Amino acid sequence: MNPRLSSDLAAASDILGTRLRLAILESLAQRGPASRSELSRRLEVSVDSLRLHLTLLEDENVVTVKPPRNEPGRLLRRYSVNDDRLAEVLAALNRALRH
Numbered sequence: 001m002n003p004r005l006s007s008d009l010a011a012a013s014d015i016l017g018t019r020l021r022l023a024i025l026e027s028l029a030q031r032g033p034a035s036r037s038e039l040s041r042r043l044e045v046s047v048d049s050l051r052l053h054l055t056l057l058e059d060e061n062v063v064t065v066k067p068p069r070n071e072p073g074r075l076l077r078r079y080s081v082n083d084d085r086l087a088e089v090l091a092a093l094n095r096a097l098r099h
Contacts (some may be wrong), residue, residue: 009096013061015060019043021053025081033080054079061085066081 016022020043027042028034033070036054040047057063065077 006096008092012093012096015057015062015089016093018053020049024050024057024079025062025086026053028079029083031085033078034074035078039079039081043084049083062089073094 016025016073023043024039027039031042034042035086036047036050039050043050054063054065059064063080064080065079067077077088
């Protein structure tokens with residue numbers, strides 16, 4: 001089943017659509033920036049489980065990572081919430097559900 005959704009609702013669903021992504025965002029928002037291994041411990045999930053979700057959140061600019069993934073070397077990368085982008089996504093979700 002693939003129900004028709006407004007573009008705002010579809011985009012918000014694609015970004016926020018799993019409990020793990022919501023847990024990642026909640027952890028980063030409430031407890032601050034973290035590496036994948038720190039998030040793994042916080043959320044009690046494997047680093048491998050986080051990888052895909054963090055990449056999607058980063059690609060959607062809801063999560064930022066420093067230093068960036070394209071910087072060479074095996075650097076400790078720390079993820080944080082992009083508050084402005086998250087606010088945009090939540091506002092779009094709100095608009096979609098109110099219309």
